[in-house]
Amino acid sequence: MLQLKFRLSFHNTLKAHTQVRSFEIKKYPIIEVNNLKTWFPIKRGVLAGTVGYIRAVDITGLYINRGETLGLVGESGCGKTTFGRTLLGLEKPRTGEILFYGKNILELSRRELRELRKKMQIIFQDPLSSLNPRMNILDIVTEGLSEFGKIEGTREDHAKGLMNEVGLDDDAIYRYPHEFSGGQRQRINIARAIALRPDFIICDEPVSALDVSVQAQVINLLMDLRESYNLSYLFISHDLSVVSAISNRVAVMYLGRIVESGLTGNVIKNPMHPYTKALINAVPEPGLYSGEHKKEKIILKGEMPSPSAPPSGCMFHTRCPEVMEICSKQEPKETRSGMHQVCCHLY
Ligand SMILES: Nc1ncnc2c1ncn2[C@@H]1O[C@H](COP(=O)(O)OP(=O)(O)OP(=O)(O)O)[C@@H](O)[C@H]1O
Ligand SMILES: [Mg+2]
Structure with a gap:
């Protein structure tokens, strides 16, 4: 059963800079993947x-521009x-x-890696289990710094700066x-993630374990940091409401594949793939996204x-x-309309 909730209250507590900027097609990709297959042997x-x-x-192709946030949504187990x-x-x-910056990281030496x-960097869903309970916050947030060396001032000063x-x-x-x-723990995870001044952060369900009011605070913090440091995010979530609040573009994943992607507003207001429509229609609260698609009620059958x-x-x-009839026989090719892409025989 899909667990997507669009929450007006959540969006109302977000800052004004949630208004997402438009990005041009693949202008300054920080990361780009081509024909990527990750399979686990049985x-x-x-x-x-x-x-x-x-x-x-x-995934046939996907990119994230510098300073851009790509939201990745899909049901549990789809490969996010x-x-x-x-x-x-x-x-x-x-x-x-x-x-990554045009260099294939799969061909890098250990030193380059x-x-x-x-x-x-990465921020995980569960803020507690991703922090070592035996280490104090000073050690946690400066662990990477000690490993990679080079900080100005004392470790304490640096850690306090990160706390602020x-x-x-x-x-x-x-x-x-x-x-x-x-x-607060998720804030510590974020402090640890930004300690080495990264350019790209993978946020894997970073607010899913948090209370709704706290979710908005953490999202606001991530957006502030994005502005301050021109960070790029891959923002993973099963919650389209959260994803649409922070993402410039959204990619919808089904069974490991991207079935639709485009600018957030376009995908939410004018979804093309029946799966995206179903994800959006699974939302109980009306009002936030009042696109045409709201008129048709689509319920997803069965399990993935x-x-x-x-x-x-x-x-x-x-x-x-x-x-x-064609759908069970032939794999659909990608159809592109401007920045909106979809893989479906309907188009
Ligand atoms: N180390 C592994 N070995 C074998 N199979 C794995 C491994 N990690 C993930 N999988 C399988 O790969 C598929 C994708 O899992 P993944 O954790 O990426 O999904 P997800 O979209 O992140 O789900 P969720 O929303 O529940 O976090 C699942 O079928 C999962 O069982
Ligand atoms: Mg996951």
Whole structure:
């Protein structure tokens, strides 16, 4: 069952700079992926070989411009985290290329990869489990600095500066993770992520575990930091409301593939793919996005198929309310209209 909620109250608490800027097509890509496939082998027993693959990610092309936020939405298990982990080098793709500032990171040496790690960071969903309970905040936020060396002034000064940037008091650096609220812990995670002054941050469901009022504060903080440091974000969430608040563009993922992408306003107000329409229609509260699509009520049938045995043709055909004969036979090609792309036989 889809768990998407569009919340007016949430959007009302966001700052004015939520008004997303328009970006031109692939103007200054900080990151770009081409034909990226991340598959996990399925093994039966210790001696048996690989009997199949979980095709977690299969992306033909996707890019994020410098200073841009790309929202990635889709149901649980569709491959969002695996995609983020692949970009960070935590999962090895089967094929494809990942260009960071135009350089394929899959061909970098270990030393070059280490340098790159400074520029790419990740913020996870669960703020508590991603912080070591035995380390105080000073050690947590300066851990990367110690590893990569080079800071001006003392570690304490640097950590206090980071606390101020994320809206926490100086003395927070002498405390431990369990002494903070969920929202404060996520601020600490953000402080750690920006400590090395990265250019690109993968935010993997960064506010999903937080209370709605706190969600808006954390989103506001991420937007402030984006402005201050011209950061680029890959913002992963199953909540279209949150994604639309912060993203310049949105990509919709189904079974590891991008089925639709475009400027946030276009995708939300004028969704083309039946899956995107269904995601938006699953929203109980009316009002926030009052595009034409609201007139038709689409309910998604059944569960998402297994990524180890994806359906033939269009992967969405088994659940699609607008399914046609061709859909089970032939994979749809991408159709492009300006900055709006969709993979569907309807177009
Ligand atoms: N290390 C792994 N080994 C095998 N399969 C994996 C591994 N990691 C993820 N998968 C599988 O890959 C698919 C995509 O998982 P992923 O965690 O990327 O989804 P997600 O979109 O992030 O879901 P959620 O919204 O629940 O976080 C799932 O079918 C999952 O079971
Ligand atoms: Mg995930």
